[in-house]
Every structure is written in structure tokens, then in C-alpha cells.
Amino acid sequence: MGQSQTSLSNGTTRDAIPFPPVTEIDKTFYAECYTGAAKRGWPPETINKYLPGGVVMGSTGYSHLSNRSTRILIAIYTACGIYLDDVFKKDVEVVSLFNQRFFEHAPQGDPVLDCFAQVLLELGSHFERVVSNIMVTSTLNAVSALTLEASTQGMTMSPSALGYPTFSRVMSGASEAYALFIFPCDLALPGFVQTLQQVMIFINNGNDILSFYKEDLDGESVNRISFLAAQSGRSKQAVLAELVEEAIKAYTNVLAILAPKPEALAAFRAFAAGYIGFHATATRYRLDELKL
Template sequence: MKGQDITHVYHFNERFVSCQPQADPVLSGLDVLLREVVHHYPPLVSNLIVASSLNFVSSLDHETKGMKILVDAPLYPEYSRLLSGLADAYGLFIFPPALPLGEYIQCMPDLRSVINHANDILSYYKEELEGETVNYLSLMAVSLGLTKQDALHQLSEKTVQAYHNTLQILRPHIEACDAFLGFFHGYFQFHSASRRYKLEEIMLEKSGY
């Protein structure tokens, strides 16, 4: 979607909640899919999935692009990442719809961190090569007064802890735990295998070739 078509994205949520037709066929497809979620998941889960998806669309708005990040707002990067990461939707999609919500809902704050920040960490090399300055790690470094390397180290430790917290919460519930482990294995493999992230360059460098 390019040019003036992107303006249709900014009006997606407004049209969605007012049941107005979308102005782009791709957005119309998304509209239909979000309205179908309720037919596949329990009410609370479907509400959270739709809310997460609408937050993602909100994060695409141009109003905050290029905004100066303040040292006095250290939590803003996390808030921004929460909106843009779709982590609640991704996280809820992990678990079978018939699984009782009580078996996994308490892991969601940690699981959200795992989903968002594993991506941030695995994207770091590619984004540094491309000179990215508005990604999560860049915003985190600025808001906390850190170098990017220090921010990466801090985020890595936080994400590892969130992973272990998620496992600890899910361990008593075998089906939920297996679903998470299967997801995480695939999530990591996806990043490792995708040329987009250029991780093979790091592996070659480490191996000396």
C-alpha cells in the first residue's frame, strides 16, 4: 500500500467500529477477518485479539513518526512497542480455543515481552546494518540514556527472564506449555531461516568463513 492508499489505514479503526465499508480491498479483508474472530474464540479472548489488532493499526499512524524521545519518558518505548507488536493477538493465537483461559492468561505479560523482544533482539543486526533509529532498541537506548549495546544486553536479560517466567506459569498445564514451546521453537526458527534478518551472516562470521 503506497501513496494516498496509506491514508485509508489511518481511518481503518474508525470505519471498523462504525461498521462502514473500508476504502481498500486489503483493509476490507482484514475487517472481515477481525469480525470472524468471535466465531472461533471465546468472547474475552476474541475481544483481546481484536483490541490488539486495532492497536497495531493505530501504531501505524504518522503523527508520532520522528518524534523526539525524552529521557523523562523511559516507559514510552515499551508502550509504543505494545501497540505495534501485536503481541497479545500472537500470544492468544498460540493456545487452542478450547483451552481454559485460566491456564494461560497469567503468563500473558511475560509472553508479550517474549514475543515482542525476541523479535527486537533477532532484528538488531539487520536494523543496525540499515541504520534504523526508530526501532524499539533505539528508543529504549535514548529514553534510558544507554548505548545501543547496553540496551541490547539489558533487553536480552529481560527477555530470557520473561521466557523462564512464562514456562514456570505454564508448566502445570501440559497442553498450554506444549503449545508455547511449539510456538517458540517455530518463532525462533522462522527468524533464523529468514534472509530478512541476515542472521546467517553472523553465523558465518562466528565460524570464521
């Protein structure tokens, strides 16, 4: 997917990422991910329900990574995250115990969550130590965010709690992990670490923007756009437009930071296009209904 240029009102141009077509699932890669998930204890009867989303992520956002085993791990990680979000709606207790059981190396009481714990333990063999540590803590925060969500259902949003919607959104998205997955493990940390916060904005805003259609149709209100709208008294559409501008600015900032580092820049460009491709392809977002 190539880059294009969009003209702005002031006459300047900026990079634009064309909305991509739906990506067909790579059957060979799917089979490899299936085998990897099964080896880590994921029961065969539920793999096919959750693995496709993970495989799409590994095939789009991270297709630029040359280490296939790392891409497989990212795919399984993503599938486990999708499963976790699903099981949370049925069993908050097992999710709330995940972090404690992980620290204690105790069984999770759920074979898929055991698989997820194993994936977290393997991150250190694929990424540099600081990077893998951040990935693990980011993931554990995302698990905590699900329990936080359950504990704050129906909470009235104070107009003065200005940072809370974004704070809870950053916790829930594991965006540090997904940002750091972008860069090949042989790239030195100083070559990309300064982009982390801006890439996180691009990832979190991007997901909020591209999942808004599905969430709005489903009547979901426990999300950042709804929180920000309720807090500010603005419409959801106005908040959505603001998040779009923030995402564009973050994307542009990352390009500027990485301009002197061609390999890291190419990795981010590939991810950015693929990340949008993930949302276009994953049926849970229903973007095909919009005929974009």
C-alpha cells in the same frame, strides 16, 4: 526442535532454544492459505508478495495447533499485517482510517485491508469470546501505532518518559493477539491467561532482538532499541543485551506458570521454538547473513 540446557555462572541451568535451521515453506499449506486469502477478497496479483511471511508464521510458531483453519487464519492475519506495514509507508491516510471504517463496517478503500477486516471479524468463531475480543483490540491498537509513528517522526525522547518506548512497542506489535494465538481454543482461559503479560514480553523482545540486525543495517531509528538508547545515553548494544535478559526471564516465568498445565506448557514450548524459526526463515530479517 528440541530444548537444551545452558549452564549459568551460578551453576544452575535454564532451558535454551537452539537457533533453528531455515524452514521450507509447506506448499500444501501455502496453497490453502492462498485460497483462503483469495476467498476473502485479496487480489491475486499481490498475494504472492505478502503471503509467504504469513505462511511461515503459521508453519513455525503455530504448527502445534491441530485446527488447520485456525492456522490458515493466523497466516492470513500475519500477511495482512505485513501488507499494512508496507502500505503505511505509501499511504498513511488509508491506514489511519482503518479502525473507524472497521467500526462502521465501511469499505476500507483497499481490498487487502477489507480482507484484514474480515479476518478480525472471524476471530470470534475460532477463539473464546474474551480471547477474541483482546485479539481484536490488540490489532486495532497496532494499526493506531502506525499512525502514532507517523505523527511522532523526529520527536525528541525525554529522559523522563521512561515507559514510552515500551508502551509504543506493545501497541505496535499486536503481541496480545500473537500470545493468545498460542493456546488451543479448547483450553480453558484460567489455564493460560496468567502468562499473557510475560508471553508478550517474550514476543516483543524476541522480535526486537531478532530484527535488530536488519534494522541497524537499514539505519532505522524509530524503534524501541533506538528510543531506549537515546533516552538512557547507553549504546544500542547495551540495550539489546538488556532486552535479551528480559526475554530469558519472561520465558522462564512462563514455564513456571504453566508447569502444572502440561498441554498449555507444550503449546508454549512449541511456539517459542517456532517463533525463533519464523525469524530464521523470513528473509526480511536477513539472519541468514549471520550464519548462526
